[in-house]
Amino acid sequence: MRSLKIGLIGTGFMGRTHSNAYAQVNKFFDHAIQPALTAVCATNAPKTAAFAAQWGWESVESDWRTLVNRPDIDVVDICTPNNTHCAIALAAAEAGKIIICEKPLAMNADEARRMVEAAEHSGQPTMVSFNYRRIPAVTLAKQLVDEGRLGRIFHYRAKYLQDWTINPNLPQGGNTLWRLDAQAAGSGVTGDLLAHSIDLALWLAGPIAQVTAMTETFIKERRLQDDPDTVKPVAIDDACAFLARFANGALGTFESTRYACGRKNQNTFEINGEKGSIAFDLENAHQLEYYNHADDGLVRGFRTIPVWDGNHPYMSHWWVPGCAIGYEHTFIHQVSDFLDGLERGEKRVPDLRDGYATQLVCDAVLASARTGMWQPAR
Amino acid sequence: MRSLKIGLIGTGFMGRTHSNAYAQVNKFFDHAIQPALTAVCATNAPKTAAFAAQWGWESVESDWRTLVNRPDIDVVDICTPNNTHCAIALAAAEAGKIIICEKPLAMNADEARRMVEAAEHSGQPTMVSFNYRRIPAVTLAKQLVDEGRLGRIFHYRAKYLQDWTINPNLPQGGNTLWRLDAQAAGSGVTGDLLAHSIDLALWLAGPIAQVTAMTETFIKERRLQDDPDTVKPVAIDDACAFLARFANGALGTFESTRYACGRKNQNTFEINGEKGSIAFDLENAHQLEYYNHADDGLVRGFRTIPVWDGNHPYMSHWWVPGCAIGYEHTFIHQVSDFLDGLERGEKRVPDLRDGYATQLVCDAVLASARTGMWQPAR
């Protein structure tokens, strides 16, 4: 078994999910390559050491430039706030490393383009972590679309609703709330949530030609997490909705917010085609809804497919039919797929170029929200 | 158009549903026979007159014997408390009338048998009002079973859960609470609710060979509605559950209660066969769940069939696809089916003999609950 030496930058929420994925993947998937938890990097030394001990990282770094240039590192895995992705990726490409990067790929499309160009120039494989593609029900959806089971697509309909910022007393910025800080995050729900929805849409229904959008910031100012006496304007988008025309003629509607009381993680999509429809909801991620227009009309209806049989994507690697997997497994799947690509010398998606495509749509959405005009999105 | 002169006895809840059905049926179904609301009978003269005015009954009676013997009456429709069904039906049979009777057919199987024998001796058609057979989704279930879509049946699983007597201060007996009075009702949930479940089971899965049962009365005594200072023991069953072996080898489970907090009218059944399964819930009566084992394994799951397309039972007579009908429509359907039988000179089910079959199971259930032994049920 060959070792793939990982250097992880960032020990927050995504640092945890990636650490777990590297540790678990070989227990459930057969690969000739095994990720080695070689080094982890974050600025707070004691916390980083504790993190390393808990997850089994062999060494720690406090400066990402050091990690990126360590000769024993094969993969640079970027799990830091969005405003650092570009610089790290450019340095990693320069150092000839394989790049894995959390989403959204960058602060804007210009950064993303530079990252793609650098990585493609280096010739190393890349991956952007749009982990929801690896939910078995979503992978199944892709398979059904590719098999032509929906026929021509008329409609794509996506939502990503949460409610965790509805409290006006929640502060912004700082270590755990940087997603509310435009300096660190680039945007609000557009980059954080809609990026997921857009990536799935591009994968499932093809390129988006143009968009018209609106954004809103409901709570106009918040205290700073790191300086509670200071109140500052909120610069991110709390909510964003847009209409889209796909290149294939389908119509799209997209909406995201962190102000939908009671919706914790409602990432949904529905696709209506001439031969059938499919619908997915992350809050019931073990299921896919499917309507087959060719079914006998007497007994036709949406089928709730529990996606946990042995013939469903990824599921034969886990337990037995009827046993659900969860959120963390999407990260294990994406590492497994990536290892598979390395072993076969084949490209796997989504790579940085896919992350750039999503960034182009995000930029078009934000531009349309500013201008009130339809914007091209690719 | 020929007129069928109805004499309705009873102006309670069922009197209303039957009145509405007679008035509505010819607006939605084409029949050569039209029910005439000829006479309505109840003991309270002013209330009966008001009822007649509201629903369009042409005349009123206060003594059911008078009504039964009126020569202008074709049909005696019995909507009174259970302890009066037998006497009225025997008199109606004697008078050569068509009999329509609310469920449960009688206080016990012995009464029911005498009613059947009298009616069959008279040679007139009969109907027992197990209206839930006429929910389009339930009729569709019957059609699927008859077409062999489930194959051999392994399991039949029924519940009928309500919660309206959970308040210990609810009195018993009297005009509106006779269902809590064993003298008037014969039994509690067994005759009131399980009779529905049993009728559907016999229709959908065939005869029940034997049963073992338990009953319980949770609130042991209640005040009388008509005499609030008097507290009396409660003699009905508040809850009843039984196991059944069907003649075809299937296993059955049945349960009913009026103490299931939050369940208002949850009348459910599920049938598991070798080729598939179906499931129904009265609280979502516009749907039937269907699982077809022969479906492509990749996209197999329970289908939620909205039973409101033009090709579904009864539905072409109503509005357009996607428009729900409700509770009252089951009574309209059963009148329509009955008229159809009269027009064609054909027997329609359920008739009094079917009501007797259900009564035999009810009696076996109650006997088993008393003795603790399995009892034959037919």
Added chain:
Amino acid sequence: MRSLKIGLIGTGFMGRTHSNAYAQVNKFFDHAIQPALTAVCATNAPKTAAFAAQWGWESVESDWRTLVNRPDIDVVDICTPNNTHCAIALAAAEAGKIIICEKPLAMNADEARRMVEAAEHSGQPTMVSFNYRRIPAVTLAKQLVDEGRLGRIFHYRAKYLQDWTINPNLPQGGNTLWRLDAQAAGSGVTGDLLAHSIDLALWLAGPIAQVTAMTETFIKERRLQDDPDTVKPVAIDDACAFLARFANGALGTFESTRYACGRKNQNTFEINGEKGSIAFDLENAHQLEYYNHADDGLVRGFRTIPVWDGNHPYMSHWWVPGCAIGYEHTFIHQVSDFLDGLERGEKRVPDLRDGYATQLVCDAVLASARTGMWQPAR
């Protein structure tokens, strides 16, 4: 009891629902006024006569001008294709009649404005038939909003999805398919389906300030129903989606189509407020989803409220708790509410002015779809 003499124009789908409502309302609701089915009017004399016989209309007319000017008629009820509403309403106002009109009120806002002005000049009450306001679950939603249970509203999200025109061989125009003919219908899904969604939105969340929209015609040409050898371009919108900004600052998303395979009548809305959320789906119209943020966090979640208890809107007039009503009942409720307004001499909504407000939004939507620009919507 006083009689209110109805003159109905149109014997199609809506003619049936209105006829039924007039015949049923006094059986379930106590009113001093009783609708009289005085005259029905349609062009095809034999069919009109049969319709009158079936539903109990006392007389027939073939020219709506005659009916409108009959002195014995109190109410002119307009159930004809959209392109006739304006002329009939203007004539009815001129004749001093009460006007009831099907939705959408008119072909465009200009017609609608003239109808409102004429009706208000006549001083007679009016009603536009946005029947979905009278679904008990929807009326309950209004009540919850008015009680302040949601607090400040952040989001309004509506869909109205159907699939009945997905077959490219379906012809356009003619007697039963005039909804596909822009000459008769004015628009496609915008006037037919989104008008419902918009009316509910205005009622539940207040005025819409501006919109941006897109429309699409997926099947570009169809045969004529009345001349099957002739193929003509399809001029209606098959699908329409728009973003909205409400006057109160809430964001709205709206979408409608007749190309959503498997969605028969999926008219949904969801409202997210600072204190809670509600969600409704016409395909499960007996339920309202409600999330109360103030609930104990340990047991907090969306409640599925079965809207069939005695304390729910309209329900005490029907059967017993747990018994569903259906589509047709919405029309009975609106007649009952209208009679109540007449009896009390009070205005009831939605009246023609409300129909005009919806028409203004529809016009803004269609204008935005043409221009690609945000449009004011009131």
Added chain:
Amino acid sequence: MRSLKIGLIGTGFMGRTHSNAYAQVNKFFDHAIQPALTAVCATNAPKTAAFAAQWGWESVESDWRTLVNRPDIDVVDICTPNNTHCAIALAAAEAGKIIICEKPLAMNADEARRMVEAAEHSGQPTMVSFNYRRIPAVTLAKQLVDEGRLGRIFHYRAKYLQDWTINPNLPQGGNTLWRLDAQAAGSGVTGDLLAHSIDLALWLAGPIAQVTAMTETFIKERRLQDDPDTVKPVAIDDACAFLARFANGALGTFESTRYACGRKNQNTFEINGEKGSIAFDLENAHQLEYYNHADDGLVRGFRTIPVWDGNHPYMSHWWVPGCAIGYEHTFIHQVSDFLDGLERGEKRVPDLRDGYATQLVCDAVLASARTGMWQPAR
């Protein structure tokens, strides 16, 4: 950190789930004790070695007696077929080991009693692996019951439905199908599935006083997995249903089968109390349904609680609110709870005595199925 040296016997399905639990627990839960994967034992040496390599077991054994008597082993974890549990447990108790045992505890209550007595004599802690208690939604249900939120319990209703043996060509016995072999399994669905349902019932609603039951074997004979030319009678129960009376007066219904087409792992329970109801379904294990009778009647209904907030049992240890966990996590939770008990020197349940209590009910169920009589169950 102190090490707890585990000796695992059995490398099948449960061997995998336990191995994963030991490896994962300290990454997510803070414990002073860390399980060490010291030794794994199974008869097939090459397969055992491969299993050890994959999961990180430090040594292998092929004879469980050797493992049980190794002085470096603290815990004997029994994941072998049911007919070996008793002998291993008795030896482990004799050797003074901590015992963890898969369910059902034994082949019958007599074995179970001997196991309990031996373990209690040894004075070491024990655990029986009824992992479903550790689903957060189920643990929450227990918490709600214990807080008195349901009040007096009227009804307990459980099902455990699967369909994986519906194919008559499936063989019996052998390495992977020993659950169909009465010699190895003791019983069919009663020990395999109903044992789970019974354990949850005893935990949530208290002791069961008596039962009446029926069992059935639908497919009467099957080929042997290890000798495909030999057909033998099937001696296990394919399906089992029973009625129960709880010591507290509640009524119970229980049913299990492997012949419910389309039900993969439908382990459900519903409890109806005087103050409310709760309902759970393993096929949607991230949710708990809860009905609070004290809610304002206008907005009362079953709440779907997504059990993934930080205040829900176990969930603060995982990801962020809205991120589901899966089947394997129940095993991690039970190890964590067990470690917690060891650290605090406190008893944790379910221990072997709880496994014995369930076995008593299973025996009573099987005895009642044989005799047709009610049987005491404790």
